Amino acid sequence: MIRNVTIQDIAREAGVGKTTVSRVINGNGYVKEETAQRVHKVMEKYHYQPSAAARSLSRQESDMIGLLLPEIDNPFFSEMIQGIASVVERSGFTVMLSSSANTPERDFRILESMHRQRIRGLIYVPACDYDDEENYGQIKVALEQLGCPVVILDRPIARLDYDCVTTDNFIGAMSCTQTLIDAGHKRIGVVAGNMELFIGRERFRGFQKALERAKLPLKKEDILYGEFDKQITYERVKEMLSRPDYPKAFFLSNNLSEAGFLKAVFERNLRIPEDVAFVSFDKISNQDIYNMPFTYLERNVRDLGEQAAQLLIRRFDDPDGPVQKVVVISKVIPMGSERKV
Amino acid sequence: MIRNVTIQDIAREAGVGKTTVSRVINGNGYVKEETAQRVHKVMEKYHYQPSAAARSLSRQESDMIGLLLPEIDNPFFSEMIQGIASVVERSGFTVMLSSSANTPERDFRILESMHRQRIRGLIYVPACDYDDEENYGQIKVALEQLGCPVVILDRPIARLDYDCVTTDNFIGAMSCTQTLIDAGHKRIGVVAGNMELFIGRERFRGFQKALERAKLPLKKEDILYGEFDKQITYERVKEMLSRPDYPKAFFLSNNLSEAGFLKAVFERNLRIPEDVAFVSFDKISNQDIYNMPFTYLERNVRDLGEQAAQLLIRRFDDPDGPVQKVVVISKVIPMGSERKV
DNA sequence: TTGTAAGCGTTATCAC
DNA sequence: GTGATAACGCTTACAA
Numbered sequence A, B: 001m002i003r004n005v006t007i008q009d010i011a012r013e014a015g016v017g018k019t020t021v022s023r024v025i026n027g028n029g030y031v032k033e034e035t036a037q038r039v040h041k042v043m044e045k046y047h048y049q050p051s052a053a054a055r056s057l058s059r060q061e062s063d064m065i066g067l068l069l070p071e072i073d074n075p076f077f078s079e080m081i082q083g084i085a086s087v088v089e090r091s092g093f094t095v096m097l098s099s100s101a102n103t104p105e106r107d108f109r110i111l112e113s114m115h116r117q118r119i120r121g122l123i124y125v126p127a128c129d130y131d132d133e134e135n136y137g138q139i140k141v142a143l144e145q146l147g148c149p150v151v152i153l154d155r156p157i158a159r160l161d162y163d164c165v166t167t168d169n170f171i172g173a174m175s176c177t178q179t180l181i182d183a184g185h186k187r188i189g190v191v192a193g194n195m196e197l198f199i200g201r202e203r204f205r206g207f208q209k210a211l212e213r214a215k216l217p218l219k220k221e222d223i224l225y226g227e228f229d230k231q232i233t234y235e236r237v238k239e240m241l242s243r244p245d246y247p248k249a250f251f252l253s254n255n256l257s258e259a260g261f262l263k264a265v266f267e268r269n270l271r272i273p274e275d276v277a278f279v280s281f282d283k284i285s286n287q288d289i290y291n292m293p294f295t296y297l298e299r300n301v302r303d304l305g306e307q308a309a310q311l312l313i314r315r316f317d318d319p320d321g322p323v324q325k326v327v328v329i330s331k332v333i334p335m336g337s338e339r340k341v
Numbered sequence C: 001t002t003g004t005a006a007g008c009g010t011t012a013t014c015a016c
Numbered sequence D: 001g002t003g004a005t006a007a008c009g010c011t012t013a014c015a016a
Helices: A007-014 A018-026 A033-045 A052-059 A075-090 A104-116 A133-146 A169-182 A198-213 A230-241 A255-267 A301-317 B007-014 B018-026 B033-045 B052-059 B075-090 B104-116 B133-146 B169-182 B198-213 B230-241 B255-267 B301-317
Strands: A064-069 A094-099 A121-124 A150-153 A163-167 A189-192 A223-225 A249-252 A277-281 A296-299 A325-328 A330-333 B064-069 B094-099 B121-124 B150-153 B163-167 B189-192 B223-225 B249-252 B277-281 B296-299 B325-328 B330-333
Touching: A007 A018, A007 A033, A018 A033, A052 B052, A064 A075, A064 A104, A075 A094, A075 A301, A075 B075, A075 B094, A094 A104, A094 B075, A094 B094, A104 A133, A121 A133, A121 A301, A150 A301, A163 A169, A163 A301, A169 A198, A169 A249, A169 A277, A169 A296, A169 A330, A189 A198, A189 A230, A189 A255, A223 A230, A230 A255, A249 A255, A255 A277, A301 A325, B007 B018, B007 B033, B018 B033, B064 B075, B064 B104, B075 B094, B075 B301, B094 B104, B104 B133, B121 B133, B121 B301, B150 B301, B163 B169, B163 B301, B169 B198, B169 B249, B169 B277, B169 B296, B169 B330, B189 B198, B189 B230, B189 B255, B223 B230, B230 B255, B249 B255, B255 B277, B301 B325
Parallel strands: A064 A094, A064 A121, A121 A150, A150 A163, A163 A325, A189 A223, A189 A249, A249 A277, A277 A296, B064 B094, B064 B121, B121 B150, B150 B163, B163 B325, B189 B223, B189 B249, B249 B277, B277 B296
Antiparallel strands: A296 A330, B296 B330
16 A cells, blocks of 8 residues: 555656656647657556546546436346446546435435535436425535536426436326227226326326226226335235235336236236236336236336436536437337236 | 635635634534534535545545446346445445446456546456466556555455455355255256356356265256356257257356246246256346245345445455455255256 | 646644 | 645646
8 A cells, every 4th residue: 555656756757747747648738759658658667547636626627427326226227327337438437326225315415425526417316306395495406516517317306407318207107008908908007106206196197197088997996006116016916916806907107016016916826917917117127038928118228328428428518508308218018918818 | 617615715704714624524623612613604505515536635545435346237236236335335435336347358447447536445346357377467466556455256366365255156056056956856957157257167166066976977968158148048048948858957057047047948838847947046136026936045145245345444444454255155045946846 | 849836625734 | 723834646827
């Protein structure tokens, strides 16, 4: 754990000034080919790497991009990270990744930490909607304090006018439900998501709308609240399946709802779609291996991430251009689990 | 995008010197209660956050901990990240996460980037073994250059004497195989992992050893190389299952091997364990939902990560203590897929 | 084509 | 208790 090699050391050893070394490192300004060679040699000899801290301090801008997600163990977000990282790293930036674990307080804590790091830009999937007056004010200020471009991803925050990449949750949920309707189901249940979240409410609204348009009734007892959580969904679906009477078709609000739902279904040895049909918004991981008909709403999650990263990076060169709202498309992939038999 | 608030601004507004503000921030040195209050007020008013860059530069040590993994979309590593992040963040450090995508060149690129960040410590799951002379020399130097504590996680690098958290892959693979033997299988096949990796070879060796001890033969054609990759495993298992004759029991070398294997098996509508039995080293995600008997070697992956993080953080206070080698235990959880029927 | 010097925002060492 | 002042390692005018 010795002192790190500095630009000064390199300059001395190469018999030049620090300025020259700096010019060699950054490839700007004039420097004689021969001198440059010599400097390079010395840098390699000592495995010199310029200090990012010193550089950001001097340049007054860092190369770090913040990535703040609500979950990191959800494969949905893992895939998103892939997309983001590929774009960000290709552009020479460094990623600082944190998970809020769906906790607003952690969102704030992490944003402070990112502020200290003076991140160059932020890609943000909020832990919640921040829609009441107090929360809204807080998140607004927290983001403004960052003083850098922000891209909101997947979960929009109303009234916050940042670049944004989302899916149309209403339309998506409607398509899912319509798929069940088209298959001939008349009584359709739902595993709703977290209704505190806009995306949860939108998906539910899309579900309702589809039923309404088809003039199908929705019984209150056919609505389950799974909170976008596998375990909770499992427990509630399990309970429902133990009733004498329940819907034979379901709309599932996300991948974790699907996982919990399937667990309960398989536990009772029900067959899909013979005993119970469904369509899911997003798909569980490894769904391809079971040779079972799992119908789902497909969206290119990796692309979702890439788009967000591109939006952010473009924003660096054009800080004051018009705000961009990207909506990535989604479509139902019918695999058979929607069928009525 | 205005200039950030600095310690100087706070000092001025509070009518004190920067030193005093610094003392208030860090809670060291004497400062009158009343003064401290006043400074706090001003800091809050401006949402002041000290610049991490300036601080590291001045202190000559950063609060960033590097986390370098070979894959980030593999749930195995997602779970590991959870464990690491929980410990690291609780201790007030910041995580810099990167994935090498199993590419040694990327390992080096990322290590350089982390060197520039002057990371305080590194948790490292190498992309490969670096066991030939040239590679070994390179990784050795790259890690030394970092000039910070390093913990090698999950995939040991021979001859590199760093703190280390691993599983006993040989023993683990032996237990898996023994489980099949105990169930009465006489002909057991294997989906080997990446044999370029020590962990791949160890698991294979454990498999062989178990057979040998039981005096069971191993046919060459019963060995499949799945490269720890789902798609590759799928293709090769698929091919094997199309042969007129193949083993009715398998040892699978990791979670992705299991996924690929199951995909091929289910595609042919084979039943587990009636048509084909298996035991897997690690388990696929969502394995609990299918109500199917998936026997696997359990290790506490989250704990693996936590231990590594703890080792690293303890190392900060005791840079020269003896090198620690932690081996986390594992055990087979018999679910039924090992049975011979 | 190169070097000198100032400055970036902190912390640490002294004085007072 | 408090405040100048000098680092820390880099970039960037400005000179030469």
